[in-house]
Amino acid sequence: MSDARLTPIDRLVKAFRKLPGVGEKTAQRFAYYLLAAEESVSFELGDAVSRLRKEVVLCDGCFNLTETSPCVVCRDETRTVTEICVVEEPSDLVSIESTGGFRGRYHVLGGRLSPLDGAGPDALRIKPLLERVERDQVQEVILAMNPNPEGEATALYLADQLKSHGVAVTRIGYGMPIGGNLEYTDAVTVRKSLENRRQFRS
Amino acid sequence: MSDARLTPIDRLVKAFRKLPGVGEKTAQRFAYYLLAAEESVSFELGDAVSRLRKEVVLCDGCFNLTETSPCVVCRDETRTVTEICVVEEPSDLVSIESTGGFRGRYHVLGGRLSPLDGAGPDALRIKPLLERVERDQVQEVILAMNPNPEGEATALYLADQLKSHGVAVTRIGYGMPIGGNLEYTDAVTVRKSLENRRQFRS
Numbered sequence: 001m002s003d004a005r006l007t008p009i010d011r012l013v014k015a016f017r018k019l020p021g022v023g024e025k026t027a028q029r030f031a032y033y034l035l036a037a038e039e040s041v042s043f044e045l046g047d048a049v050s051r052l053r054k055e056v057v058l059c060d061g062c063f064n065l066t067e068t069s070p071c072v073v074c075r076d077e078t079r080t081v082t083e084i085c086v087v088e089e090p091s092d093l094v095s096i097e098s099t100g101g102f103r104g105r106y107h108v109l110g111g112r113l114s115p116l117d118g119a120g121p122d123a124l125r126i127k128p129l130l131e132r133v134e135r136d137q138v139q140e141v142i143l144a145m146n147p148n149p150e151g152e153a154t155a156l157y158l159a160d161q162l163k164s165h166g167v168a169v170t171r172i173g174y175g176m177p178i179g180g181n182l183e184y185t186d187a188v189t190v191r192k193s194l195e196n197r198r199q200f201r202s
Numbered sequence: 203m204s205d206a207r208l209t210p211i212d213r214l215v216k217a218f219r220k221l222p223g224v225g226e227k228t229a230q231r232f233a234y235y236l237l238a239a240e241e242s243v244s245f246e247l248g249d250a251v252s253r254l255r256k257e258v259v260l261c262d263g264c265f266n267l268t269e270t271s272p273c274v275v276c277r278d279e280t281r282t283v284t285e286i287c288v289v290e291e292p293s294d295l296v297s298i299e300s301t302g303g304f305r306g307r308y309h310v311l312g313g314r315l316s317p318l319d320g321a322g323p324d325a326l327r328i329k330p331l332l333e334r335v336e337r338d339q340v341q342e343v344i345l346a347m348n349p350n351p352e353g354e355a356t357a358l359y360l361a362d363q364l365k366s367h368g369v370a371v372t373r374i375g376y377g378m379p380i381g382g383n384l385e386y387t388d389a390v391t392v393r394k395s396l397e398n399r400r401q402f403r404s
Contacts, residue, residue, distance in 0.1 A: 007268075007269055008250070008253055008254050008257040008258050008269060009254070009258065009267060011246075011250045011253075012247075012250040012251060012254055014246075014250075015243075015246045015247040015250040015251075016247070018239070018243050018246075018247070019232050019235060019236075019247075020231055020232070020235050021228070021231075025385070025386060026223070028293060028296070028385075029222055029223075029293075029385070030221045030222070031254070032291070032292060032293045033221060033222050034221075034251065034254060034255075035254065035255070035258060035267060035292075037220070039255050041217075041220050042251055042252075042254055042255050043252070043255075044213075044216075044217045044220075045214075045217040045218070045220070045221075045251050046248050046249075046251035046252035046254075047217075047248075047252070048210070048213045048214040048216075048217040049214060049217075049236065049244055049247050049248035049251060050244075050245070050248035050249070050252065051210055051213075052210050052211070052214055052233070052236060052237065052244055052248075053236075053237070053241050053244050053245075055210040056210050056211065056237060065211065065237060066209075067209055067210060089234070090234060090237075091230060091231075091234045094230070183227070183230070183231070184227060
């Protein structure tokens, strides 16, 4: 069935189904909820979705998602530039920021090393990180990749790349459960793992 | 924080959180997924949401949600007008249609009797149903309300209202688990419950 022949409800159900973890029944439930709810609810959602990609850009400094580059973290003069926390994704940055326990800057890698998926070092923003380390005379790089095999491999690779730059390389502490995911960890545990960071042994 | 000061991502997360069963983490996950996915994914979702309320109306005949009134079921001349299946919500109608086992018409009540929530008979589309029964010389009304206390109460009330109209009143068979919900039942069970419908004893 071509999209033009779908009813508005079917078209919306199809669009909702693309979201992660949303199946047919959940998508239908969302659609019927929007039909029954006040019109402002669907207006706000439609507006927010439509504007998202137009208004969100990547920060030139740290590659976080932002409305204006540089982002709010990179603009903040009270945050030290000599400490960089490297994360895989913007959602990980949000998780660490929510703890309020980190006052340095970030660097969003844009993923992790994953040879099975064909994601090598070239797919990650490693070169801009090394340039920042040199330019800002960074003293410590905190590797906040997720504690799973791909994250560990990425941390090992980065530590190796950073070795010649005369910078302390630390790894977030394992307050977090192994195999877990930064995005889904509570703020207290994430904060603990920042406090317990240790010298990286590669 | 006023909406104007929210970032596009926060605004979208807030809008997603209004959907049933969606919490902060799920809403964030949806938002970041849209940011990372191809632009067409967010375009289609935004477009589908925005157009939904403009393009969907209620059918004058059965009160189903439709693009054009009368709806596709009410327009279908091959379906008998003398058999009406009464459901609580449009999603229940979709569930019964998906079985392909019913060739009559529908009537969407728009809810169920729920005294605790202040929903009395006046909140439901009972009068238009009685009018249809008279006008179309309906022979059978199938009460397909959900098998839970509110659904049963609604069925009892409707059966009482229909008594004086000389029409057979049946209740969908209990192939379905008691306490369950039409919207979440598989097509085979729903079809069984239609086949096993029985005389309503009020």
